[in-house]
Amino acid sequence: MKKFAVYFLILCLLPAFSGCGSLSKVSSSRDDAGAVFSGAGDSPQLNYISRYSRIAVEERKRSGVPASITLAQGMLESGNGMSELAVRGNNHFGIKCHDWKGQKIYYDDDRKGECFRKYRTPEESYRDHSDFLRYRDRYKFLFEFRVTDYKSWAYGLKKAGYATDPSYPKKLINLIEEYDLDRFDRALPKKTRQGADKSGKDSKPAADAGYRNDDLAEEASVPATPAELETPKPLSDRQGKTMHLSLSRQLFSQNGVPFVYSAEGETYADIARSYDLFTGEILRYNDLESDCDLLPGTVVYLQPKKSRAARQVDKYVADGGETLRDIAQRYAVRMKSLLKLNGMEADRTLDEGEMILLRK
Numbered sequence: 001m002k003k004f005a006v007y008f009l010i011l012c013l014l015p016a017f018s019g020c021g022s023l024s025k026v027s028s029s030r031d032d033a034g035a036v037f038s039g040a041g042d043s044p045q046l047n048y049i050s051r052y053s054r055i056a057v058e059e060r061k062r063s064g065v066p067a068s069i070t071l072a073q074g075m076l077e078s079g080n081g082m083s084e085l086a087v088r089g090n091n092h093f094g095i096k097c098h099d100w101k102g103q104k105i106y107y108d109d110d111r112k113g114e115c116f117r118k119y120r121t122p123e124e125s126y127r128d129h130s131d132f133l134r135y136r137d138r139y140k141f142l143f144e145f146r147v148t149d150y151k152s153w154a155y156g157l158k159k160a161g162y163a164t165d166p167s168y169p170k171k172l173i174n175l176i177e178e179y180d181l182d183r184f185d186r187a188l189p190k191k192t193r194q195g196a197d198k199s200g201k202d203s204k205p206a207a208d209a210g211y212r213n214d215d216l217a218e219e220a221s222v223p224a225t226p227a228e229l230e231t232p233k234p235l236s237d238r239q240g241k242t243m244h245l246s247l248s249r250q251l252f253s254q255n256g257v258p259f260v261y262s263a264e265g266e267t268y269a270d271i272a273r274s275y276d277l278f279t280g281e282i283l284r285y286n287d288l289e290s291d292c293d294l295l296p297g298t299v300v301y302l303q304p305k306k307s308r309a310a311r312q313v314d315k316y317v318a319d320g321g322e323t324l325r326d327i328a329q330r331y332a333v334r335m336k337s338l339l340k341l342n343g344m345e346a347d348r349t350l351d352e353g354e355m356i357l358l359r360k
Helices: 002-018 044-063 067-078 084-089 122-134 137-144 150-159 168-178 181-185 226-230 237-242 268-274 279-285 324-331 335-341
Strands: 028-030 036-038 104-107 114-117 252-254 257-261 299-301 315-317 355-357
Touching (some): 044 181, 067 122, 067 168, 122 315, 137 150, 137 226, 150 168, 150 181, 168 181, 268 279, 299 324, 315 324, 324 335, 335 355
Antiparallel strands (some): 028 036, 104 114, 252 257, 315 355
């Protein structure tokens, strides 16, 4: 009987030491910043989430890419961090070289010996993935979706051409739902974040945390969308007068620089006369040496452009075929500044995937 009692006691205590007493799939712990991150598990998937969820949350705050999408893509593309590209090149997202100026790794993918980007750390891979989506035109529509709308993000990635696999969106969604990844895109309710729990005791503020009660959860903070930052703003008459500009037509502003859209048959000289400018002045403002007929809707700046783009408009990833001057006009940055920022000597056509710095 005594032996049976001892044996029974051991069976009761065993779960406490083994950690098997919990029925939850993913354990979690809170870091100093208040974010909830997955605890390590016995599977490659749980180990990957535990290791990289913090980076995914940091990238969501910086770029606006949902952490759930980032983690699911990383898990899928890198085989939970165990693929050859991830192990040898720290490449977790299968991003190919394009016009990559860093180290490279060659791997048989769609074709034999394809070129992929090689990174010094996984963190660099995560950051490059976020920038690849945020600063490339064909992906910018994704940022109009809510950060918690992982289904629209998943199908949007496929629509934009990120992957050719027709089941790619469903694979991402299955990973997010199976491993509860969308908790990394939710914030604690205000009451909790203000520093008091239900017992009334003070608790450490939680800026971003995985919170599973959808009735209480708030959407985690993200930066302004590319469209919000890049869309030209119409100027009011009062603003136009402040800038000492004629109000004969609608004025717009990009990066704080006023401009007009040209009408059919206009030249730079025509517009210069309308605003009491010398032709040479308006050509200089628009990085040109000689006048020409303008296509309708061409952006014509009426004052000098800036030395860098607006805040949070840090880079541009080329689709291929555009010129550096096209980028200078789009973001109201002087060509001279772009050349210096990017170590280039003259205007040229950009290659697909080429990254152009718009500000330091």
